Every structure is written in C-alpha cells, then in structure tokens.
Amino acid sequence: MPFGHFDDEHREYVITRPDTPLPWLNYLGAADFVGLISNTAGGYAYYRDARLRRLTRYRYNNAPLDLGGRYLYVRDDDSADYWSPSWQPMRSELEEYRCRHGLGYSLIGAQRAGIRVETLYFVPPGATLEVWRTTVVNERASRAHVSLFSTVEFCLWDAQDDATNFQRNYSVGEVEVADGVIYHTSEYRERRDHFAYFACSEPPAGFDTQRDAFLGPYRGWDAPIAVERGACSGSIAHGWQPMGAHHVRLDLAPGESRELIFLLGYGENPIDAKFDPPGSGTLAKRAVRPLIEGYLQREAVAAALDDLHAQWDEVLGKLQVRTDHEHLDRMVNTWNPYQCVVTLNVSRSASLFESGVGRGIGFRDSNQDLLGFVHLDPARARERLLDLAATQLPSGGAYHQYQPLTKRGNDAVGSGFNDDPLWLVLATAAYLKETGDAGILDEVAPYDNAAGSEQALYEHLQRAVGYTLERIGPHGLPLIGRADWNDCLNLNCFSETPGESFQTTENRPGGVAESVFIAGLFVLAARESAEIAQRRGDTASEARYRRAADEMVAAVDAHGWDGAWFRRAYDYFGRPVGSVENDEGQIFVEPQGICVMAGIGLHDGRAQQALASVRERLATPHGIALVQPAFSRYQLHLGEISSYPPGYKENGGVFCHTNPWLMIAEAMTGNGEGAMDYYLRINPSARETLSDVHLCEPYVYAQMIAGPEAPTFGEAKNSWLTGTAAWNLVAATQWILGIRPEHDGLRIDPCLPAEWAGFTATRIFRGATYRITVHKPGGVVGRVARLNVDGVPIVGSLAPLPSRPGAEIEVEAFTANPAT
Ligand code: BGC
Numbered sequence: 125m126p127f128g129h130f131d132d133e134h135r136e137y138v139i140t141r142p143d144t145p146l147p148w149l150n151y152l153g154a155a156d157f158v159g160l161i162s163n164t165a166g167g168y169a170y171y172r173d174a175r176l177r178r179l180t181r182y183r184y185n186n187a188p189l190d191l192g193g194r195y196l197y198v199r200d201d202d203s204a205d206y207w208s209p210s211w212q213p214m215r216s217e218l219e220e221y222r223c224r225h226g227l228g229y230s231l232i233g234a235q236r237a238g239i240r241v242e243t244l245y246f247v248p249p250g251a252t253l254e255v256w257r258t259t260v261v262n263e264r265a266s267r268a269h270v271s272l273f274s275t276v277e278f279c280l281w282d283a284q285d286d287a288t289n290f291q292r293n294y295s296v297g298e299v300e301v302a303d304g305v306i307y308h309t310s311e312y313r314e315r316r317d318h319f320a321y322f323a324c325s326e327p328p329a330g331f332d333t334q335r336d337a338f339l340g341p342y343r344g345w346d347a348p349i350a351v352e353r354g355a356c357s358g359s360i361a362h363g364w365q366p367m368g369a370h371h372v373r374l375d376l377a378p379g380e381s382r383e384l385i386f387l388l389g390y391g392e393n394p395i396d397a398k399f400d401p402p403g404s405g406t407l408a409k410r411a412v413r414p415l416i417e418g419y420l421q422r423e424a425v426a427a428a429l430d431d432l433h434a435q436w437d438e439v440l441g442k443l444q445v446r447t448d449h450e451h452l453d454r455m456v457n458t459w460n461p462y463q464c465v466v467t468l469n470v471s472r473s474a475s476l477f478e479s480g481v482g483r484g485i486g487f488r489d490s491n492q493d494l495l496g497f498v499h500l501d502p503a504r505a506r507e508r509l510l511d512l513a514a515t516q517l518p519s520g521g522a523y524h525q526y527q528p529l530t531k532r533g534n535d536a537v538g539s540g541f542n543d544d545p546l547w548l549v550l551a552t553a554a555y556l557k558e559t560g561d562a563g564i565l566d567e568v569a570p571y572d573n574a575a576g577s578e579q580a581l582y583e584h585l586q587r588a589v590g591y592t593l594e595r596i597g598p599h600g601l602p603l604i605g606r607a608d609w610n611d612c613l614n615l616n617c618f619s620e621t622p623g624e625s626f627q628t629t630e631n632r633p634g635g636v637a638e639s640v641f642i643a644g645l646f647v648l649a650a651r652e653s654a655e656i657a658q659r660r661g662d663t664a665s666e667a668r669y670r671r672a673a674d675e676m677v678a679a680v681d682a683h684g685w686d687g688a689w690f691r692r693a694y695d696y697f698g699r700p701v702g703s704v705e706n707d708e709g710q711i712f713v714e715p716q717g718i719c720v721m722a723g724i725g726l727h728d729g730r731a732q733q734a735l736a737s738v739r740e741r742l743a744t745p746h747g748i749a750l751v752q753p754a755f756s757r758y759q760l761h762l763g764e765i766s767s768y769p770p771g772y773k774e775n776g777g778v779f780c781h782t783n784p785w786l787m788i789a790e791a792m793t794g795n796g797e798g799a800m801d802y803y804l805r806i807n808p809s810a811r812e813t814l815s816d817v818h819l820c821e822p823y824v825y826a827q828m829i830a831g832p833e834a835p836t837f838g839e840a841k842n843s844w845l846t847g848t849a850a851w852n853l854v855a856a857t858q859w860i861l862g863i864r865p866e867h868d869g870l871r872i873d874p875c876l877p878a879e880w881a882g883f884t885a886t887r888i889f890r891g892a893t894y895r896i897t898v899h900k901p902g903g904v905v906g907r908v909a910r911l912n913v914d915g916v917p918i919v920g921s922l923a924p925l926p927s928r929p930g931a932e933i934e935v936e937a938f939t940a941n942p943a944t
C-alpha cells in the first residue's frame with residue numbers, strides 16, 4: 125500500500141498521509157550545512173560535522189520514533205484552537221496534509237478549519253542556514269486572527285556530549301535576543317567562535333528561549349503552554365534547554381495569504397572579534413546581521429530557490445535516459461543520483477539510522493560512493509579522493525573512517541579491514557576514466573595527515589596494492605584482517621564478552637584467515653593499476669600488476685572455487701567458509717559478485733555456474749540474500765555476522781549493496797533479463813506498492829531488506845546512507861544500459877532484456893554532450909557491434925573522446941544478433 129505518489133515532472137515524492145510506516149526523510153543542504161527533515165518536519169541541522177557542530181537537538185530512538193524538529197504551531201486566536209501543520213508533534217486532525225520531498229527542499233503543510241499553512245524548507249546553495257518559507261492562507265469567508273509559533277531546540281554543539289553530560293550541560297546554555305533574532309551562544313563565552321541564530325521576517329509579538337517556559341511544566345511538544353494561552357513569556361535561557369520560539373500574530377482578510385520567512389543559521393566570528401564591544405560578553409553580530417537581513421527578503425529567498433533548482437538541473441543533466449521502464453527512468457534520472465549526492469555529503473554519518481555521533485566519512489564507503497557521484501560532481505570527487513588518500517597509513521592500509529570537520533582518520537569504528545585500501549584504486553580509476561584528469565596522480569597527499577610525509581597519489585595507489593601483496597595467506601589468497609567488505613565477517617575476533625564491539629576488540633593473533641572477496645577485489649584493482657601504469661609509461665609496474673592479478677586469479681581457481689560457486693573465505697584455522705562443507709552459511713553473495721566482475725570463471729563456465737547457484741539459493745522476491753542458510757546460532761569463529769538473528773543485516777538479510785554486483789555479473793555474462801530482474805527486485809520505486817511491508821522511503825535505497833529467515837521478510841531498514849545507491853546507479857547505467865566511461869572514450873555496451881527495443885540517453889562526458897540512441901530490434905539479445913558517431917561508422921562499441929569541449933555528439937548504436 126502506498127502512502128503517496130511520485131510526481132515525476134517536479135521530481136518530487138508526494139506523501140499524502142502523515143502516518144508513514146517510518147519517518148520518511150529528505151536532506152537539505154550540501155557539505156557545509158546539512159538538514160535532515162522528515163515528512164512531519166522532524167529532524168535536525170548541523171554544520172559540516174553531525175557530531176561536533178550540531179545546531180539542533182534530536183533524541184534518537186524516541187517514542188514516537190521521530191520527535192523533535194522544525195515545528196510550527198497555528199493558533200486560531202478567536203477560538204483558541206491550535207494545531208500542527210506538519211501533523212507532528214500534536215498529530216492534529218487535518219483536513220488536508222501534504223509533504224512534497226524534492227531535490228534539496230521539502231514542502232510540508234496542511235489545512236484545518238479554513239486556515240492553510242505550508243512551509244518550504246531549504247538551504248540556499250552556498251549558505252550556512254536554512255530557510256523556512258511559510259505561507260498562511262485564510263480560506264474562510266470571514267476574517268481570521270491567527271497566531272503562528274515557530275520552534276527549534278538547540279543542541280549544545282557536540283551531539284554526543286549533549287546527549288550524555290547533563291551535570292555540565294544543564295548549566296552552560298546561553299542565548300541572546302536582539303532585534304527579534306534569537307542567538308544561541310552556549311560556550312561562546314569561552315572557546316567557541318561559533319553560534320546559531322533563529323530569525324523571523326515579522327516583528328515578533330513575543331519569543332521564548334527557555335524550553336520549559338515555552339512548553340510549561342510537565343508538558344511536551346504536543347501541548348506547549350505558550351501556544352495554548354496564545355503568548356510567549358519572553359524567557360531567557362540560563363542553562364537547561366535553550367530553544368528558539370517566535371510568536372507572530374496575523375490578521376487575515378478572507379482569501380488573504382501571507383508569506384513569512386524564518387531562518388535557522390550557523391555563524392562564526394574571528395577569534396579576535398568575537399565580542400562587541402570588545403572585552404564585553406556580547407556576541408558580535410555585525411558580520412551576520414546583513415546576511416540575516418538579506419535572506420529575510422522574499423526576493424532573496426526566491427532567487428536562492430531558483431539557484432537550487434538550477435543546480436540540480438545541472439547535476440542531473442549529466443545523465444538522463446529514456447527507456448520504456450518507469451521505475452528505471454525515475455530512479456536513474458532523479459532519485460538514485462540524488463541519493464548518491466547525499467552519500468557524498470553525509471557518507472554514513474547522519475540519517476534516522478545513523479545518529480551522527482557514531483560514524484564519519486568511511487574510507488571504503490566514500491570510495492564506493494564516488495563511483496556513483498564522480499560524473500555528477502567531478503570537482504568534489506577529486507577533493508574527496510585526496511582527502512581519503514591523506515588518511516591512508518604509511519603501510520598502505522587505511523583508517524576505516526575520518527571526521528569531516530578535521531579530515532583526520534580515527535580508529536573509533538575499528539581498523540585493519542584489509543579490503544579498505546583497494547577501494548582507493550577503484551575510485552581513482554573511475555575518476556580518471558570520467559575526467560581524463562591524469563594530473564591527479566601527481567597531486568601529493570600525506571600519509572595519516574602527517575606533514576612531511578607527502579607523496580604523489582600514484583604512490584598511494586601503489587602502496588594500496590602492495591598492502592594486499594604483503595598480506596597473503598597459505599592458499600595464496602589475501603589475509604582478511606579484521607574483516608573485508610563484510611564488516612561482520614570477523615574471522616580473527618573470537619569475542620565472548622557481552623556487549624564488546626566486534627569492530628574494535630583486539631583480534632587473536634596467529635591465524636590464517638583469508639578472503640576470497642578481497643582476492644576478487646584485488647584482481648580488479650591490480651588490473652586498473654596496470655592500466656594506469658601503462659598510461660604513465662611505467663611498464664615495470666604495469667607488468668608487475670598484471671602478473672599479480674594473474675597469480676591471484678590462479679589462487680582463486682585453485683582454492684576459491686567450491687564446486688558450484690565461489691567460496692567466501694578461509695577461517696582462522698584454514699577451514700573453508702561459504703562451502704557445501706559448512707552446515708550453515710554455505711553460499712555467500714559477495715564472492716559471486718566480485719569474482720565474476722573481476723572476470724574470474726567467465727571463460728570456463730564457472731561464472732555462469734556461480735550465477736546459477738545465486739539464482740537457485742540466494743535470490744528471493746525481495747532481492748538477493750547475503751548468505752544462505754543464515755546462521756541460526758552464534759559462531760565464535762565468524763564474529764558479528766552470526767550475532768544477528770537469522771535474516772537480518774549481514775546474517776542473511778538482503779544486503780542491497782551487494783545486489784548490483786550480481787546485476788553487473790549477469791550483464792557481463794550476457795543475461796539482460798537476469799540483470800533487469802535483479803534490478804527491479806530492489807528498485808525502491810518498483811517496491812512502492814509494498815510500502816506497508818518495505819516500510820522505508822520508496823524513493824531511496826535502503827541498506828538492508830530482511831531476508832527469508834526473518835519473520836519480517838521484505839521489511840527494509842537503514843535507508844539513505846548506503847553504498848547501494850552508488851552501485852545501483854553503476855549497474856543500471858554502466859552495465860544494463862551500458863554507458864560506461866573508459867580512459868579512451870565512452871563505451872556503449874548495453875545488455876538488455878530481449879523485449880526491449882532500444883532506448884535513448886544524454887550523457888555529459890569530458891565536457892561534451894553525447895546524445896545516444898541504442899537501436900535494438902525487439903527479441904534480439906546481442907551486444908552493440910557498431911556505432912554511427914556523428915554519422916561516421918565505427919566498428920565496435922567505443923565512442924571516441926570529444927575532439928573539443930562543448931561538442932554535441934550524436935551516437936547511434938546498433939546491436940547485432942549473436943546468432944548472425
Ligand atoms: C553494519 C556496518 C557496521 C557494523 C558495525 C554492520 O552490521 O552493516 O555498517 O560498520 O555493523 O558493527
């Protein structure tokens with residue numbers, strides 16, 4: 125059952141009832157200022173770092189789950205009736221409710237008793253503030269006297285400390301109020317140089333800054349005393365819970381509509397100009413005032429909104445496709461790239477499943493996310509690659525994550541995941557193919573951010589590959605370390621202590637646990653490296669990489685094959701994992717995907733056999749499960765994976781991130797039906813009608829859908845921040861539709877189901893616009909054999925690089941029937 129519908133023309137998802145199965149989220153802003161907003165206006169905002177610069181407070185795992193946000197209250201001053209135009213927090217009875225989640229904005233509103241109130245929330249491009257533009261309309265035949273209250277609860281900056289250190293924090297809260305603007309200044313008196321502000325375009329009739337003065341004793345957000353009585357008390361927070369509330373009175377003629385603007389922003393002052401007058405304790409507002417005044421003007425807000433739309437037009441204009449498949453077009457043209465940009469901005473730090481205090485920018489995560497956003501924002505992809513390289517360790521290994529504010533790596537979520545460094549090679553290769561910017565290889569970056577250790581990115585890549593080669597186990601396969609892509613396959617961990625983190629606990633030394641997955645990943649990375657080395661004229665390295673890749677393939681051939689599929693690993697003791705020899709956990713999805721992607725088994729039928737095994741044993745109507753059978757008991761030697769109940773997360777859930785690998789593998793073996801079938805099983809739009817089972821947003825991918833052993837089979841969790849976004853975009857656009865950037869051109873190599881009759885696409889590549897038409901007679905399953913590029917026939921499927929930037933290039937591609 126759906127809870128809304130797609131509006132493809134406006135690129136919005138329109139939620140038509142507020143009681144969605146879970147809060148359905150959107151993101152406002154980009155790298156500097158980020159806001160999370162749910163369909164009932166819940167959520168919070170932060171500057172750059174969800175942990176260290178949290179502007180507004182949010183209590184995770186609340187009841188209801190989503191409580192706390194950007195709430196407005198409407199009060200009819202004639203009847204004293206009051207209500208929430210975003211439904212929450214009062215869950216008011218509404219005549220009409222709508223939430224339109226669009227690209228970088230959300231419009232949330234409702235009508236009650238003839239008063240319509242809707243608010244557009246967005247962050248102007250480049251600004252460190254969010255705008256709430258509220259329209260109040262009197263639809264009645266009579267005059268209306270309406271009070272509007274706006275509210276935010278401030279966070280005392282460090283979200284972790286804010287949620288735990290009450291003995292201090294109940295005493296440090298401070299605010300200032302000047303000219304109707306509420307400034308949150310906690311800790312500004314001492315070491316902070318930043319503050320938050322909450323402003324309103326109307327001269328307010330009143331304000332509050334102490335939460336419990338606004339709410340009233342023993343009351344919650346669903347019944348604030350100030351709203352009930354129709355007046356704020358002008359409270360000034362001294363400690364406790366600083367908040368911002370404005371009260372605006374409106375006198376509306378029949379049919380009259382009024383527009384109000386609220387701003388929630390982040391400001392900074394130079395350390396030596398924090399106070400005005402100098403030496404006082406008063407926040408210097410001189411720099412921020414003009415900015416506030418500027419955005420309180422309607423024209424400025426309208427212009428910023430135009431900018432936002434134009435920015436998204438440009439980003440999404442990098443690739444637009446037209447096929448006969450609604451779910452593919454909708455995801456590929458709008459929502460999937462949108463989600464990719466959100467993962468660029470937020471990595472795995474802040475969602476309704478990631479608290480913003482747990483994780484920063486993941487090393488493997490961001491490198492994979494880059495595969496999905498590199499064509500959308502190459503400049504930021506470049507910056508991200510160099511930031512990641514700067515946290516690489518001198519050994520070639522990597523921190524598992526870094527903190528966005530400091531860009532420094534840390535071990536807070538563990539270290540020693542032996543796959544991590546190889547992803548830097550894949551990401552760099554993708555960047556080079558997209559941009560042709562070989563200069564990045566000569567850019568220097570330090571190791572572990574240590575000054576003096578700078579080396580060229582090319583050297584970083586070499587160390588990444590070297591890291592694997594220096595850690596090879598008895599079967600010639602890479603040692604797994606703490607884990608590989610599967611964080612929860614902790615083969616050296618042996619944890620028996622309740623509550624101990626599998627990710628950070630000391631590993632048992634002396635084992636020989638190896639990963640077939642890293643072997644496949646290594647083959648991919650080594651071949652990319654060889655190609656990069658060849659282009660640099662570094663023939664010695666090239667030869668070394670090719671040899672290393674071949675040797676790794678040989679090791680997988682000898683020890684990675686189980687008879688009908690690829691094994692997953694060897695454990696601490698050298699016993700196979702993911703084998704018919706095991707009672708449970710006989711087949712894992714990851715090595716089937718990555719090994720076939722690396723080309724292993726493509727020429728001797730084993731790839732096809734592995735894919736048949738996936739179809740038979742792992743594929744479900746809700747996607748491909750990670751492992752089967754899931755582990756029914758805790759396995760000391762396998763680690764966190766078996767800590768999950770069967771069917772959840774890595775223990776046999778449909779871990780959506782891995783599914784596109786199988787789509788790609790199917791495409792590589794020429795099975796267009798198979799690839800498209802897997803694609804549709806987890807495509808969020810295709811699952812929209814299952815919203816009451818799926819639970820998560822129908823416009824973005826979730827990390828996980830509960831697997832067949834789970835009592836809640838089909839239920840999704842962890843939407844938004846997942847490598848699923850990048851990989852699905854890659855699978856759909858580069859392998860199913862086959863539009864694939866290469867060093868020397870744009871490959872047009874679709875692998876389509878038989879019934880398709882072609883498609884068209886526009887792709888911006890190396891500064892040129894490629895207008896692509898694929899001609900495929902329905903019923904034919906062959907690959908593209910020839911192209912017409914601007915009318916010139918070309919044998920094969922590689923459209924050459926543009927001869928000049930800005931070129932418009934017409935590409936017609938023709939498939940050949942393999943039988944002919
Ligand atoms: C998640 C990973 C996370 C790990 C931490 C896994 O279930 O999928 O994202 O790093 O747990 O424990």
Ligand code: NOJ
Pocket residue numbers: 472486488489608609610611612774
């Ligand atoms: C989510 C993590 O962010 C990612 O790095 C990992 O590969 C998967 N979980 C699988 O464990």
